[in-house]
Amino acid sequence: MFNITDEAQTYVKDLFAQQDDRELGLKVDVERAGTPAAVVSFNFCHPKDLTPGYDKFEYEGFLAYIDQVNFPYLKESEVALKDSGTGKKLTITAPNAKGEEPKEDASLEERIKYVLAADISPELASHGGFIDLVEITKDKDVILNFGGGCQGCSSVKATLEQGVEARLRSRFPEIKSVRDVTDHTKTDNAYM
Structure with missing residues (x-):
């Protein structure tokens, strides 16, 4: 469902290693899911502060938490490390995040x-x-x-x-x- 390439996992693991807080996790959210304005975000989080509905995913060196309501929007998504010209940065390809425009027969x-x-x-x-x-x-x-x-x-x-x-x-x-x-x-x- 939510793939993080090995290179991206190493990058994120290094970010976690720089933090003083060993209880941190990675919260993955989709804001305005299902619309052209959809944005996938990554934030540090404390798992105890998350609302019910988040599932835990284990990666090399860190844990990620994704709200179950976002599963359909993150299907077939991938996080990779790309060269931006001035260095490397995390990028996400989430083809289902934006959803589709409702058909004429929709409400x-x-x-x-x-x-x-x-x-x-x-x-x-x-x-x-x-x-x-x-x-x-x-x-x-x-x-x-x-x-x-x-x-x-x-x-x-x-x-x-x-x-x-x-x-x-x-x-x-x-x-x-x-x-x-x-x-x-x-x-x-x-x-x-």
Whole structure:
């Protein structure tokens, strides 16, 4: 399922040897799994701090922990050590991490979530923001929540009306409206 080449295992083993903490493991996660914005990440972790659902995998000189929900996204993946021109670095090939765009017969919710994750959130990410689907009402009102730099941002109304709503309604004409239920009084991380 998750292959780490011998050369990459040696490299990771050396990274662990440089740490003062012998209880560390390698946590492998897939953020935004199943979307074009999917990213595979590696982080040191303490196994006792992991949430239930992580399985342990033994490699030469270290243990890796992968959440079971990520198994399908990491199928046929490989971690290798590649020459980057200025040295060697770990790279991962994970052909299933991004998933596939939902077919036309998929639910409206699946298709909207995909568009939000694939097309809209990556643009908002440049300002530290993101957007999530809260629900689709029986009347086909799409309810959204903005987060990160979009929460409390003074431009969020324009972003919603001229960007998000326009794009969703052009892709999904059955939508009646697009509404924002974010608490914009919290401006701690607002972009503007």
